[in-house]
Amino acid sequence: MEGRQEAGKENKPSSISVDPQGDSSLQVEISDAVSERDKVKFTVQTKSCLPHFAQTEFSVVRQHEEFIWLHDAYVENEEYAGLIIPPAPPRPDFEASREKLQKLGEGDSSITREEFAKMKQELEAEYLAIFKKTVAMHEVFLQRLAAHPTLRRDHNFFVFLEYGQDLSVRGKNRKELLGGFLRNIVKSADEALITSMSGLKEVDDFFEHERTFLLEYHTRIRDACLRADRVMQSHKCLADDYIPISAALSSLGTQEVNQLKTSFFKLAELFERLRKLEGRVASDEDLKLSDMLRYYMRDSQAAKDLLYRRLRALADYENANKALDKARTRNREVRTAESNQQLCCRRFERLSDSAKQGKPHGSATPATGQPTLPGSPLLPPPPQSSWISSPAVCPPSVRTSSSWQSWSSNTLRPAPSFSGTPLSRSRGSLRAATACSGDF
């Protein structure tokens, strides 16, 4: 436990930083972003001394769809099936903000000019905040890819970073969106089926534990994230409420002739200041609490995806075994069945390994059983890859409230099950424990 904490402590984030363990041979950042009508154009700047690249410093302009393309390319790549793929950044969504601006524009004539100006200012600040957030999330996505020893070597990644022209990745049209949607449904149905299949036993306690933990954690964090969002919304509404109150009070003040005049004016001033403070608190809450929860929610989803892939591989492996048995009894097509089975077994083992490497959660319990099936080759030692603790998500906003600052900089340490480099001393036991499923 301590080792993990130490590894986590190295990162004292005060702004976005790439983990120092990921060497500085590849540094990616989004240096600029422009919002045009519906689209946001990000300028991705890369600094690298790696030999693949033609120059040491270069930048390209990318749009959101191209980020999604990159993410999908990773997900669909069989080689990375055993790794947790950093979740794709969400689409820049200015809809809500735009609607409010429109409503304000049409608005009713009863509000004074000052009120209107203030509300417009608020909305613009909101728009700006959303914009900054989306830039930050895209940047973090790229930086995690760059920091990951395996993922950073992907060819598509290089193309993404370097290719000067438009990648001409069009946004998914409706059919593809629908297809994606259906695929998700199929995936979750599949997941449910696999887990409930009586014949499929989870052969590794480690993964069983991980699985239950992850499922629970993911639902809870998603809940917390949603509710934190709602708190933030109410806070914002409250702050905005102070605008008409302040305006009404000052107009009351102007028409009073007695002692109440100064009182009303002072009160109006107070509410104006209160409004700014409350607004700041609301946006602080949003940036620190909600965003952090959202980040881990998406991460736990990515981890769940990995578990699912492994489970799928296990199911495939079992099916292959059954097919092999059947073929042997009939003494037909044994060869094809055998090779198929070997393929599945290998895939499964590989996934289990790298997944386990990525999350040294608790004490690694030695798996039951040893590779016993004839013909299955001994696995090469597990790859060195592991998921290094990721940089904290702190959009570069000014944080002056001290309690919020210290709170966020401390709790942004990710939950241990996703963090940390594997302990060196446990690597040996892990190697022994890299068993493919045992007893059949």
Added chain:
Amino acid sequence: MESKSISAPVIFDRSREEIEEEANGDVFDIEIGVSDPEKVGDGMNAYMAYRVTTKTSLSMFSKSEFSVKRRFSDFLGLHSKLASKYLHVGYIVPPAPEKSIVGMTKVKVGKEDSSSTEFVEKRRAALERYLQRTVKHPTLLQDPDLRQFLESSELPRAVNTQALSGAGILRMVNKAADAVNKMTIKMNESDAWFEEKQQQFENLDQQLRKLHASVEALVCHRKELSANTAAFAKSAAMLGNSEDHTALSRALSQLAEVEEKIDQLHQEQAFADFYMFSELLSDYIRLIAAVKGVFDHRMKCWQKWEDAQITLLKKRETEAKMMVANKPDKIQQAKNEIREWEAKVQQGERDFEQISKTIRKEVGRFEAKRVKDFKTVIIKYLESLVQTQQQLIKYWEAFLPEAKAIA
């Protein structure tokens, strides 16, 4: 804030009566409390009985401290009696709290949920404020009906206050007729003071209504914030439960506790927002309606006087005609009528002057009271805001070491 000195030079030319009234400083040694709402009876005939407690050292009351049980319709009955006696002569009678069929039905049906308890509390507070305002009025305090209301243990049931009764419908018809009349009266205002004051009250009314609407939105959103904070506290607690890292888990459950306490704070603040700020505004909106009513009565009084003058003129013309036509008995009748109408004209003039004088005094008193009221409530409200913020700071500062201890 307590001493009422004559304020700095004002724009309007204030009448002698107004200034006199302000400088007097109503000092009344009488305090009214409305408490212990109790449900009496069952089903649709049920009602809430409130305990009205009076503490006083005034000699006109037989005891120095006494209490009686009254129901809402009793309050309404009191108000209608006072209004019928004093409104048309220019006294600003404080309006009673409004009926609410929906709210009352819920209570009658027996729903013990938070909204009906809130409703009862809201009503109780409103009744208390109503009585306090009424007894602070020097003229109304002398009224025997008011004393009977405060003192006697049994009060004849005021049936005419029911919305759907005959009297209720009559009231509504009268109100409509009044509204029509108002539009047709064109008064020659001889006194600019009245015109200015009316305009002033009209503006004040509009502003207060706007402010009230915004404050109601504030109360609503604060209640929402409180509910959302409570929900978040729960999820934070659950999250803390599923966390394996002990320090982080503890920090999360501490966070959940802090958020719960904050939710309580928000609720209390919402109550303060409402009972202090919002109710004050709605009370004054209704009071200003009463003030406007008083001005309207003055107009009606003037109309009566004017009508009497016109009729007198007509009667004189008739007399002149009779003189020419030489019909001795008709002449006598005309002379009688003239005398009658001369008296009426004089009475009308006296009434009009009386009501004008009373209104000037009343408005002075009202304005002074208004300034005092607003100041007191604003200060109380600001204090509540300060307190909430200080508590917030305390809670978060207590949480800070927990957060730091995570690593």
